[in-house]
Amino acid sequence: MIEYRSIGKTFADGTEAVGDFSLVLPSRTTTVFVGSSGCGKTTLLRMVNRMVDPSRGQVLIDDVDIATRNRVELRRSIGYVMQNAGLLPHRKVIDNVATVLRLNGVGKKEARDRSYAVLETVGLDTSLATKYPSQLSGGQQQRVGVARGLVSDPNILLMDEPFGAVDPIVREELQTELLRLQRDLDKTIVFVTHDIDEAFLLGDQVVILKKGGEVAQVGSPADILAAPADDFVRSFVGIDKGSRTLHVEERDGVRVVVDGTGKATGVLESS
Amino acid sequence: MSVVNDTVDWFADSSHWSGDDGVPHRLVQHLGYTSLTVLIAAAIAIPIGLWIGHTGRLRGLAVVSSGALRALPTLGVLTYASLFTGIGIKAAIFTLVLLAIPPLLAGAYAGLESVDRQTIDAARAVGMTEWQILTKVEVPLALPLIIGGVRSATLQVVATATVAAYVPGPGGLGRYLIDGLALSDYPRVVAGSVVVIVLALALDGMFVLLQRLALRNRPAAVRTTA
Numbered sequence A: 001m002i003e004y005r006s007i008g009k010t011f012a013d014g015t016e017a018v019g020d021f022s023l024v025l026p027s028r029t030t031t032v033f034v035g036s037s038g039c040g041k042t043t044l045l046r047m048v049n050r051m052v053d054p055s056r057g058q059v060l061i062d063d064v065d066i067a068t069r070n071r072v073e074l075r076r077s078i079g080y081v082m083q084n085a086g087l088l089p090h091r092k093v094i095d096n097v098a099t100v101l102r103l104n105g106v107g108k109k110e111a112r113d114r115s116y117a118v119l120e121t122v123g124l125d126t127s128l129a130t131k132y133p134s135q136l137s138g139g140q141q142q143r144v145g146v147a148r149g150l151v152s153d154p155n156i157l158l159m160d161e162p163f164g165a166v167d168p169i170v171r172e173e174l175q176t177e178l179l180r181l182q183r184d185l186d187k188t189i190v191f192v193t194h195d196i197d198e199a200f201l202l203g204d205q206v207v208i209l210k211k212g213g214e215v216a217q218v219g220s221p222a223d224i225l226a227a228p229a230d231d232f233v234r235s236f237v238g239i240d241k242g243s244r245t246l247h248v249e250e251r252d253g254v255r256v257v258v259d260g261t262g263k264a265t266g267v268l269e270s271s
Numbered sequence B: 001m002s003v004v005n006d007t008v009d010w011f012a013d014s015s016h017w018s019g020d021d022g023v024p025h026r027l028v029q030h031l032g033y034t035s036l037t038v039l040i041a042a043a044i045a046i047p048i049g050l051w052i053g054h055t056g057r058l059r060g061l062a063v064v065s066s067g068a069l070r071a072l073p074t075l076g077v078l079t080y081a082s083l084f085t086g087i088g089i090k091a092a093i094f095t096l097v098l099l100a101i102p103p104l105l106a107g108a109y110a111g112l113e114s115v116d117r118q119t120i121d122a123a124r125a126v127g128m129t130e131w132q133i134l135t136k137v138e139v140p141l142a143l144p145l146i147i148g149g150v151r152s153a154t155l156q157v158v159a160t161a162t163v164a165a166y167v168p169g170p171g172g173l174g175r176y177l178i179d180g181l182a183l184s185d186y187p188r189v190v191a192g193s194v195v196v197i198v199l200a201l202a203l204d205g206m207f208v209l210l211q212r213l214a215l216r217n218r219p220a221a222v223r224t225t226a
């Protein structure tokens, strides 16, 4: 369990990225932070592995204040997929992935084998393993980033817009893969995105954020859709645009589902 | 043209290629001064430069003091140092070390500053210690610029190590210049300069190879040039 207790963050230059934020993230579930650019998602995420230290309040993992834990050991125990992939340019793809294992004291051979396996899991051709990051496309680099986050099989996985640079088809593949992994592995995932559809797809708990890390609403996707807290949430999840309000129309005895804009989106089957 | 011909004759004279005052012996002495100086200066300047580059602290001080060191007149320092160490080889090495420090320092901290902040952030995020970040990420990526610093320090010291002949001691290639001037033996002066120049060019070539070697196996996009 991860818990934010009255967290605040003011950066050295005076920017208040997070005002006052409290939340519990239950173990073995996926929590998604969603909000527009600059609202403090990355800042909140990086507090979990102490890449950012809060100015006020505490972050607890399993009831232990992480400020009391050694930062290097804490980081090694948490998987982190960075917003910009963040690969080491002077190391080959395979070594970038294996680095995490080597830091955790895994032997060379085993680290390589496990890294190859996880590259396959994220759908990267193993022929890319011996290339350097700069020789890969942005999407491929992001997948390497995902592989590096997964490779040490951490209990906690932090993912910062991990599918931002891949095309919609690959993104859907990776999302499906992540859902499958989550079913099998039961990790505590903290996922950041600015895409509400991705948030609803992946999140058990979705946190809609406003500027300064202010919580607009927390809940399951169904809860949020059923009872949006305010106009901000209504417009953010797209209820106002009509794409989320569906109704059924009869056409030649078939029940067609139509959204608020009049666009047909599917057919209702009787169960 | 006579100086050129006389210089060619000087090189052709086999007596100038053997014995204590022969070219090979003087060359070895000169290389000895140079490497001793660069080693001492590197042992002082590179750790300081890496610390400044890694922490970002005292950078201003390093820039100012490097500038001041560069501005020092070599012969003035040699004279001043001789007041403390006595007139001798120690004073010469001390002077040369001061000369070699600024380029070494600059190569080290500028090299580290050239490393992308996001790369360092990523290394920290996967759980590298600060020492691992320095040795496994920053120094490898900064290596071309660090070697660049050693290269310019070495070239400056090779050229300036001729001052070692002003003080009693082995002397090095500077002997040809100082003795030649004292005796108005100009072919000897020119020959001495030519040997210094050839040595400098050879060392420069060696460093070019070293810098290439530091970048071997890396794709072009990763290479930073010195």
Ligand SMILES: Nc1ncnc2c1ncn2[C@@H]1O[C@H](COP(=O)(O)OP(=O)(O)OP(=O)(O)O)[C@@H](O)[C@H]1O
Residues within 6 Å of the ligand: A011, A012, A013, A015, A016, A017, A036, A037, A038, A039, A040, A041, A042, A043, A044, A083, A194
């Ligand atoms: N190191 C820093 N120093 C100063 N200000 C910062 C720093 N990091 C972030 N900020 C500021 O804090 C605010 C929140 O930044 P953060 O990176 O958390 O946003 P985000 O929600 O992740 O945005 P995006 O979707 O664009 O990635 C922004 O206004 C940003 O400019």
Ligand SMILES: [Mg+2]
Residues within 6 Å of the ligand: A041, A042, A043, A083, A160
């Ligand atoms: Mg962000």
